[in-house]
Amino acid sequence: xxxxxxxxxxxxxxxxxxxxxxxxxxxxxxxxxxxxxxxxxxxxxxxxxxxxxxxxxxxxxxxxxxxxxxxxxxxxxxxxxxxxxxxxxxxxxxxxxxxxxxxxxxxxxxxxxxxxxxxxxxxxxxxxxxxxxxxxxxxxxxxxxxxxxxxxxxxxxxxxxxxxxxxxxxxxxxxxxxxxxxxxxxxxxxxxxxxxxxxxxxxxxxxxxxxxxxxxxxxxxxxxxxxxxxxxxxxxxxxxxxxxxxxxxxxxxxxxxxxxxxxxxxxxxxxxxxxxxxxxxxxxxxxxxxxxxxxxxxxxxxxxxxxxxxx
Amino acid sequence: xxxxxxxxxxxxxxxxxxxxxxxxxxxxxxxxxxxxxxxxxxxxxxxxxxxxxxxxxxxxxxxxxxxxxxxxxxxxxxxxxxxxxxxxxxxxxxxxxxxxxxxxxxxxxxxxxxxxxxxxxxxxxxxxxxxxxxxxxxxxxxxxxxxxxxxxxxxxxxxxxxxxxxxxxxxxxxxxxxxxxxxxxxxxxxxxxxxxxxxxxxxxxxxxxxxxxxxxxxxxxxxxxxxxxxxxxxxxxxxxxxxxxxxxxxxxxxxxxxxxxxxxxxxxxxxxxxxxxxxxxxxxxxxxxxxxxxxxxxxxxxxxxxxxxxx
Numbered sequence: 377x378x379x380x381x382x383x384x385x386x387x388x389x390x391x392x393x394x395x396x397x398x399x400x401x402x403x404x405x406x407x408x409x410x411x412x413x414x415x416x417x418x419x420x421x422x423x424x425x426x427x428x429x430x431x432x433x434x435x436x437x438x439x440x441x442x443x444x445x446x447x448x449x450x451x452x453x454x455x456x457x458x459x460x461x462x463x464x465x466x467x468x469x470x471x472x473x474x475x476x477x478x479x480x481x482x483x484x485x486x487x488x489x490x491x492x493x494x495x496x497x498x499x500x501x502x503x504x505x506x507x508x509x510x511x512x513x514x515x516x517x518x519x520x521x522x523x524x525x526x527x528x529x530x531x532x533x534x535x536x537x538x539x540x541x542x543x544x545x546x547x548x549x550x551x552x553x554x555x556x557x558x559x560x561x562x563x564x565x566x567x568x569x570x571x572x573x574x575x576x577x578x579x580x581x582x583x584x585x586x587x588x589x590x591x592x593x594x595x596x597x598x599x600x601x602x603x604x605x606x607x608x609x610x611x612x613x614x615x616x617x618x619x620x621x622x623x624x625x626x627x628x629x630x631x632x633x634x635x636x637x638x639x640x641x642x643x644x645x646x647x648x649x650x651x652x653x654x655x656x657x658x659x660x661x662x663x664x665x666x667x668x669x670x671x672x673x674x675x676x677x678x679x680x681x682x683x684x685x686x687x
Numbered sequence: 688x689x690x691x692x693x694x695x696x697x698x699x700x701x702x703x704x705x706x707x708x709x710x711x712x713x714x715x716x717x718x719x720x721x722x723x724x725x726x727x728x729x730x731x732x733x734x735x736x737x738x739x740x741x742x743x744x745x746x747x748x749x750x751x752x753x754x755x756x757x758x759x760x761x762x763x764x765x766x767x768x769x770x771x772x773x774x775x776x777x778x779x780x781x782x783x784x785x786x787x788x789x790x791x792x793x794x795x796x797x798x799x800x801x802x803x804x805x806x807x808x809x810x811x812x813x814x815x816x817x818x819x820x821x822x823x824x825x826x827x828x829x830x831x832x833x834x835x836x837x838x839x840x841x842x843x844x845x846x847x848x849x850x851x852x853x854x855x856x857x858x859x860x861x862x863x864x865x866x867x868x869x870x871x872x873x874x875x876x877x878x879x880x881x882x883x884x885x886x887x888x889x890x891x892x893x894x895x896x897x898x899x900x901x902x903x904x905x906x907x908x909x910x911x912x913x914x915x916x917x918x919x920x921x922x923x924x925x926x927x928x929x930x931x932x933x934x935x936x937x938x939x940x941x942x943x944x945x946x947x948x949x950x951x952x953x954x955x956x957x958x959x960x961x962x963x964x965x966x967x968x969x970x971x972x973x974x975x976x977x978x979x980x981x982x983x984x985x986x987x988x989x990x991x992x993x994x995x996x997x998x
Contacts, residue, residue, distance in 0.1 A: 531938025627842025
């Protein structure tokens with residue numbers, strides 16, 4: 377069996393996995409990269425992590441065929457070249473694939489982390505066997521990956537899938553991207569909490585922990601607390617507005633929703649699914665299934681390995 | 688050179704064209720099909736039109752290889768089977784490809800009219816050589832066709848491209864599709880005129896012709912009339928909200944805009960392009976060109992011929 381090395385680079389962690397061609401993880405590690413860690417330092421940690429798993433490889437007497445890396449930013453996939461990373465400064469114009477290829481003499485593939493997650497779900501997760509898929513991650517940011525006819529679709533300059541920057545209020549709040557009224561500006565982690573704080577200030581005498589998190593809000597809603605339930609309904613409506621529009625535009629057979637905020641479960645998924653069914657057109661609306669992502673925290677590493685497999 | 692027969696079925700006309708493999712029309716005809724014409728009658732006219740062009744074929748001593756038909760509705764492309772037509776009753780569940788194949792002993796391909804137009808623009812029009820394209824038609828309805836990696840993308844149940852049913856106001860006006868706040872409900876021909884009438888009632892003492900049309904409104908705007916200019920700006924904003932979102936989601940290299948309302952030209956395209964540039968993200972926004980459709984009234988017939996070519 378062939379083995380592949382998956383690297384998942386996040387804002388605060390570097391995860392590594394030695395993954396076989398069936399998607400099973402045979403060895404893994406994780407190192408933290410606090411804010412402010414320099415590019416040089418992160419690259420060093422990345423090389424150390426890869427090297428450690430290559431030791432593992434020798435012990436297991438298997439052969440690693442290639443390395444895949446998912447990074448949080450804008451990547452030229454064909455060249456394995458990072459244009460810029462969203463929340464990690466100092467990574468403009470870095471030929472990451474070349475750097476790692478020279479260090480390890482293995483083929484290296486680099487792509488955007490949300491694309492990598494979508495690929496993981498397609499090859500080994502909730503989207504196995506599906507044809508046209510939109511994968512959505514809900515967290516600090518709201519991202520998306522697109523599968524067309526069973527293959528990852530990257531767009532004309534490798535940025536496809538920026539579902540978080542769909543405009544839901546044309547004259548809405550200013551967004552980090554330079555636009556206004558983007559979905560992410562309303563349902564991204566931080567904004568979701570902001571909306572909640574405002575609601576509790578007005579509607580409730582409940583004692584609010586500091587920091588308030590989406591996990592706490594999900595737990596309250598699951599207990600039936602009204603303000604929290606309404607908050608998830610509002611979120612489902614904002615997200616559903618975009619998803620229903622995309623059901624009509626893209627006519628997918630599947631939508632996969634993952635990321636930390638998706639852990640809210642039923643309190644989000646039930647109103648979301650109802651909204652999308654009600655507001656999309658009959659034929660495409662009947663065609664699409666909405667499911668939760670399957671790979672969880674391993675999605676990045678398994679997806680990066682799938683990338684290394686050339687999927 | 689190979690020849691193909693293109694049939695463009697509209698709500699009020701049937702157009703026919705004998706088209707060579709370079710997209711040149713060598714013979715054409717058009718018959719009207721007033722509202723209320725039965726399916727049987729329309730089928731008869733369709734067969735007569737095709738037969739007449741096959742006579743032409745014999746005179747020109749060329750060989751027609753296949754027939755393509757564009758119809759205004761929901762089609763199973765693989766089977767050439769019409770599920771339903773939007774504004775022509777009596778066409779539910781019609782195996783049109785089979786019917787015409789039996790009559791003419793030629794391969795027959797049937798698809799949705801907007802897909803067919805997109806295909807025409809891709810093979811012979813404004814989208815030649817483009818990779819990832821969204822084609823939009825602005826008229827009574829607002830439709831779209833999607834090109835992925837140089838090929839028509841139909842979606843998982845052949846309904847992809849329904850850009851007119853992108854939600855722009857989540858609690859907006861009820862739309863024919865059963866939804867609310869859809870783009871088409873604000874910028875479709877009829878609604879555009881309704882919005883104009885309302886504006887003139889409030890803002891102007893101008894004498895309003897009956898019926899008022901988008902052509903008249905475009906002419907007024909081109910003369911610099913303020914209410915009409917603002918109307919096209921509002922339309923550009925509604926449409927631009929959806930296009931900017933799709934630039935971020937789909938990262939196309941080209942958007943092609945056609946249909947009757949697109950004839951408005953600069954008074955629509957200038958504010959539209961400005962809006963999309965301003966509101967889409969930097970990288971995908973810089974990547975996309977927005978152009979007018981090239982094939983005009985012949986798009987349906989030439990696109991249907993391209994369909995027959997197996998493009």
